[in-house]
Amino acid sequence: MGNTTEPWGLLREPYSESVKGNGSIPWSLTGPVVLLGAYCLLFTWSILFDCNLKFPVFGVKSPWEPVTVSYFRFFRSGETVLQEGYRACRDKVFQFRRAGTNMLVLPPQYVDDIRKLPSHVANPTVAHVHNLMGSSTNMDIILHNNLHFRTIQLKLTPNLSAVIQPMQDELNFAIEHGLTKSEDEWVTIKPYHTVADFVARVSARIFLGKSMCRNPEWLEVSTQFTENVFISLVVLRLFPMWTHGLLNWFIPSSYKGSAYLRKAKKLLVPEILRRRERNSQGVNKPEGNNPDFLSWMMEIATPEESDPITLAHLEVVMSLASNTSQMNAVQVLYDLLAYPEYLEPIREEICSMVNEVGPWMSWGKLAFSKLQKLDSFMRESQRFNPPTLLSMHRVILEEAVLSDGLVLPKGAHISMAVNAIQNDPEVTPKPKIFDGLRYYKLRQREDEANFHQFSSTQDRILHFGYGANACPGRFFASLEIKIILVPLLMDYEFKLKHRDQRPKNLHAHEFIYTSPDAEILMRRRPASERLEL
Numbered sequence: 001m002g003n004t005t006e007p008w009g010l011l012r013e014p015y016s017e018s019v020k021g022n023g024s025i026p027w028s029l030t031g032p033v034v035l036l037g038a039y040c041l042l043f044t045w046s047i048l049f050d051c052n053l054k055f056p057v058f059g060v061k062s063p064w065e066p067v068t069v070s071y072f073r074f075f076r077s078g079e080t081v082l083q084e085g086y087r088a089c090r091d092k093v094f095q096f097r098r099a100g101t102n103m104l105v106l107p108p109q110y111v112d113d114i115r116k117l118p119s120h121v122a123n124p125t126v127a128h129v130h131n132l133m134g135s136s137t138n139m140d141i142i143l144h145n146n147l148h149f150r151t152i153q154l155k156l157t158p159n160l161s162a163v164i165q166p167m168q169d170e171l172n173f174a175i176e177h178g179l180t181k182s183e184d185e186w187v188t189i190k191p192y193h194t195v196a197d198f199v200a201r202v203s204a205r206i207f208l209g210k211s212m213c214r215n216p217e218w219l220e221v222s223t224q225f226t227e228n229v230f231i232s233l234v235v236l237r238l239f240p241m242w243t244h245g246l247l248n249w250f251i252p253s254s255y256k257g258s259a260y261l262r263k264a265k266k267l268l269v270p271e272i273l274r275r276r277e278r279n280s281q282g283v284n285k286p287e288g289n290n291p292d293f294l295s296w297m298m299e300i301a302t303p304e305e306s307d308p309i310t311l312a313h314l315e316v317v318m319s320l321a322s323n324t325s326q327m328n329a330v331q332v333l334y335d336l337l338a339y340p341e342y343l344e345p346i347r348e349e350i351c352s353m354v355n356e357v358g359p360w361m362s363w364g365k366l367a368f369s370k371l372q373k374l375d376s377f378m379r380e381s382q383r384f385n386p387p388t389l390l391s392m393h394r395v396i397l398e399e400a401v402l403s404d405g406l407v408l409p410k411g412a413h414i415s416m417a418v419n420a421i422q423n424d425p426e427v428t429p430k431p432k433i434f435d436g437l438r439y440y441k442l443r444q445r446e447d448e449a450n451f452h453q454f455s456s457t458q459d460r461i462l463h464f465g466y467g468a469n470a471c472p473g474r475f476f477a478s479l480e481i482k483i484i485l486v487p488l489l490m491d492y493e494f495k496l497k498h499r500d501q502r503p504k505n506l507h508a509h510e511f512i513y514t515s516p517d518a519e520i521l522m523r524r525r526p527a528s529e530r531l532e533l
């Protein structure tokens with residue numbers, strides 16, 4: 001296979017030689033020559049001003065190739081581009097082309113430097129909005145409002161114990177109504193959709209409370225908005241930013257996404273006003289005795305943040321954020337099918353937790369944190385199938401000088417190749433081997449029992465970022481994935497539809513998705529083997 005990602009920044013000299021000629025140009029060729037000249041000017045502009053020539057470029061075959069070709073190459077072979085860049089540069093910065101930016105990929109020795117840079121210098125939110133093509137996908141609201149982030153940190157995470165039982169309750173409802181009851185007949189399911197439905201329902205129970213969480217319109221909004229945003233951003237990233245305003249008119253997912261957002265506002269604004277009215281009458285006790293994310297947001301919002309339309313919009317942002325949990329849960333399920341030898345140890349661990357703590361519905365946070373084998377398997381599964389190959393995204397708002405003198409220019413979009421870093425043998429020994437208990441074993445070492453967890457961030461394991469800006473929802477995500485997986489693994493058997501073939505992932509840009517159409521088989525386990533509720 002040819003090297004698609006030759007680092008032309010390293011080989012600049014040949015391209016800097018000027019081509020000389022002294023013949024006159026016939027008139028008939030004027031048109032093409034002018035066009036060629038315009039083309040050259042356009043891409044000379046892109047080379048000289050768009051790229052920082054200090055750093056080698058990967059994923060570009062020639063400096064004269066149209067930017068959309070480079071965008072398309074990263075869309076098709078992002079993993080190869082990043083692997084080749086990481087291998088060739090190791091402890092140096094490299095870059096690749098992506099719509100609207102030439103992304104600088106920093107090596108991991110700068111993790112701490114980046115962690116320490118304040119947001120007015122290296123901004124994660126501007127980078128997320130850029131990644132999500134926020135001005136075209138309605139995700140730019142997070143530029144002006146971080147109420148959802150604060151609510152996760154100040155309310156959701158400290159109250160995880162309080163959300164366990166409602167989540168379990170909602171999952172029981174979803175399983176009861178959505179999965180087969182047959183112990184004999186194998187039934188085909190599409191895990192992407194089944195798990196998406198479970199995550200939507202369980203999340204909605206916590207994000208909106210019992211009164212709204214089974215509303216079919218909301219459940220549709222919460223899954224479909226996310227899906228359409230991802231379709232839009234995958235498409236838009238193939239084209240230069242200046243075309244996006246126009247393209248938005250022609251991409252169905254763009255106006256579908258906006259329509260779902262309008263629907264969400266129509267559903268939630270009356271609910272917010274109803275709650276506000278209730279509070280003004282002095283009724284502060286949460287309905288159903290369980291507080292939910294919406295009431296927490298309303299409680300801590302500043303007057304400027306309290307606009308019901310904004311609160312509704314942030315609820316939609318939350319359902320998009322929790323979509324990553326769905327991807328992770330499906331990947332774990334597929335990995336358990338690909339490596340079935342881990343299923344029994346994990347089931348035994350769950351049974352011993354029932355013996356120790358009691359039936360499933362009485363479990364608290366501690367019981368979930370003691371599922372170390374399941375947790376380890378989830379982390380290993382994430383190592384093989386991360387939702388994204390890049391993390392630690394920042395947009396540099398003011399020129400920054402790192403500890404060794406490296407200058408990050410104003411306007412640069414930086415990130416780290418999370419997967420290449422974690423799978424470096426210096427970070428993960430024998431990285432090609434799937435060892436579901438890898439992190440479980442590490443936790444048995446002295447003083448390391450609390451490290452190496454699915455939700456732990458480490459300076460070389462960056463799936464959730466690192467430092468103050470790391471994903472605030474990771475503790476909730478870890479809990480939610482376990483709450484969904486434990487009953488599934490205990491109450492059902494699964495098998496691959498096509499023998500020995502783990503459903504293939506889909507790759508687009510730096511993202512890895514599970515295929516929506518992949519199918520597996522399931523049937524219910526006998527009552528004696530099921531989870532004691």
Ligand code: HEM
Binds near residue numbers: 464
């Ligand atoms: C396995 C699932 C998840 C993964 C892998 C993940 C990963 C990430 C990553 C890499 C970031 C960027 C961190 C940085 O800037 O360095 C992030 C940010 C964030 N995540 Fe997660 N996440 C997950 C689940 C969740 C869930 C369930 C929630 C909500 C409860 C959530 C809410 C957020 C929010 C609010 C941000 C910040 C975005 C902003 O700037 O507004 N995440 N996540």
